[in-house]
Amino acid sequence: xxxxxxxxxxxxxxxxxxxxxxxxxxxxxxxxxxxxxxxxxxxxxxxxxxxxxxxxxxxxxxxxxxxxxxxxxxxxxxxxxxxxxxxxxxxxxxxxxxxxxxxxxxxxxxxxxxxxxxxxxxxxxxxxxxxxxxxxxxxxxxxxxxxxxxxxxxxxxxxxxxxxxxxxxxxxxxxxxxxxxxxxxxxxxxxxxxxxxxxxxxxxxxxxxxxxxxxxxxxxxxxxxxxxxxxxxxxxxxxxxxxxxxxxxxxxxxxxxxxxxxxxxxxxxxxxxxxxxxxxxxxxxxxxxxxxxxxxxxxxxxxxxxxxxxxxxxxxxxxxxxxxxxxxxxxxxxxxxxxxxxxxxxxxxxxxxx
Numbered sequence: 001x002x003x004x005x006x007x008x009x010x011x012x013x014x015x016x017x018x019x020x021x022x023x024x025x026x027x028x029x030x031x032x033x034x035x036x037x038x039x040x041x042x043x044x045x046x047x048x049x050x051x052x053x054x055x056x057x058x059x060x061x062x063x064x065x066x067x068x069x070x071x072x073x074x075x076x077x078x079x080x081x082x083x084x085x086x087x088x089x090x091x092x093x094x095x096x097x098x099x100x101x102x103x104x105x106x107x108x109x110x111x112x113x114x115x116x117x118x119x120x121x122x123x124x125x126x127x128x129x130x131x132x133x134x135x136x137x138x139x140x141x142x143x144x145x146x147x148x149x150x151x152x153x154x155x156x157x158x159x160x161x162x163x164x165x166x167x168x169x170x171x172x173x174x175x176x177x178x179x180x181x182x183x184x185x186x187x188x189x190x191x192x193x194x195x196x197x198x199x200x201x202x203x204x205x206x207x208x209x210x211x212x213x214x215x216x217x218x219x220x221x222x223x224x225x226x227x228x229x230x231x232x233x234x235x236x237x238x239x240x241x242x243x244x245x246x247x248x249x250x251x252x253x254x255x256x257x258x259x260x261x262x263x264x265x266x267x268x269x270x271x272x273x274x275x276x277x278x279x280x281x282x283x284x285x286x287x288x289x290x291x292x293x294x295x296x297x298x299x300x301x302x303x304x305x306x307x308x309x310x311x312x313x314x315x316x317x318x319x320x321x322x323x324x325x326x327x328x329x330x331x332x333x334x335x336x337x338x339x340x341x342x343x344x345x346x347x348x349x350x351x352x353x354x
Contacts (some may be wrong), residue, residue, distance in 0.1 A: 005131035014111035047264035072096045072251045084131045085182045089125045093178040093322045094136030100324050101252045109140035112217040115162050117154025117177035162327050171332035176324030204299050206292040209284040211307045214296045223309040228276040230314035267317040282308035
C-alpha cells in the first residue's frame with residue numbers, strides 16, 4: 001500500500017492506493033511505522049503492511065455542511081539549508097497563524113479550538129507547540145489548542161477531527177500542523193517502537209523503509225515502477241507550482257528580524273527522471289541484511305528475499321514546514337462575513353476531503 005499527496009487539478013490531499021496504483025480513497029492509515037511527514041507532491045510507500053483502517057463517513061452525510069474559509073502553508077524547506085534553520089517551530093507555525101488571522105480579519109477569540117499535528121513532540125516542539133505558536137502569533141488566550149500525533153497523517157488527522165467537531169456543533173475551528181526536522185530531528189523523542197531493540201523485536205516494528213521494501217516485494221512492484229511513480233509525483237508538484245495553483249496559500253518564511261528567507265518549496269525536484277533515480281543506491285539494503293529483513297520474515301515467512309528499492313529519490317523528504325486552515329459552518333461564516341474558498345463546499349451526501 002502507499003499514500004501520496006495528489007497534485008491533480010491543483011489539489012493537495014492525501015490519497016491511499018493499492019500496489020497497482022488504484023485509489024482506495026482517502027481514509028486514515030491503520031499504522032504508520034516511522035514518524036515522517038510527507039510534503040505535498042512526494043510519493044511515499046512508508047506505511048505498514050497491516051491492513052488499512054476503514055474510512056466510514058460517520059458524521060458527514062446528514063450533518064451540517066462544512067466550509068473551508070482560508071488556508072495557508074509555509075514553503076517546505078530542506079533541513080540542510082542553513083539560511084532557514086534559524087526559524088523555530090513555534091515561529092514557523094506562529095507566522096502562519098498570524099497571517100491567517102490577518103487575511104480573514106477574524107477575531108481569534110471566535111475560534112473554538114485549534115488542532116495542530118506534530119510528530120516529534122520534544123524539545124522545541126514539546127509542551128503543546130500549537131498553543132505556544134498561537135500565543136506567539138498574538139491570538140486570544142481563550143483559544144484552546146491541542147497538539148496531536150498521528151505520525152505521517154498528523155495534520156490530516158487534525159483536519160478530520162476539526163471537521164467532525166464542526167459537524168457536531170462547533171462553529172469555527174482551525175486545523176494544521178508543523179514539523180521542523182532540522183531543529184528537532186526525527187525520532188529525537190526516542191520512541192520505544194523504533195529505538196528500543198527489545199520493543200522492536202516484540203512488536204515487530206522494523207524501520208518503515210524496510211516495511212516499504214517488503215510491501216513492494218509482496219506485491220511484485222519493480223523498482224522501475226516505483227521510480228516512474230516518484231517522477232510523476234515530482235512532475236505534478238512542479239507543474240502545480242509553475243501554474244501558481246498554491247500561490248494564494250503560500251506564506252513566505254521570515255527570520256527573527258523579519259527578513260524573508262524562503263518563498264517557494266525547496267523539496268520539489270523538477271529535473272527528476274527515472275534514469276537518474278535508478279543510479280541511486282537503495283538505502284535500506286544494509287540494515288535489512290543485518291537484521292531487519294529477518295524480523296519482517298517472522299511475520300511474512302513467504303518472503304524468502306526482500307528486494308530493496310527505496311532510496312532518497314523516491315522517499316519522503318526530510319523537510320521543515322507548517323500549514324493551517326480555518327474551518328467553519330455556513331452559519332458561522334455568514335455571521336462574520338467570510339465566504340468559503342471556491343471548491344470547498346460539497347453536497348452533504350459526498351464525503352468531504354481537503
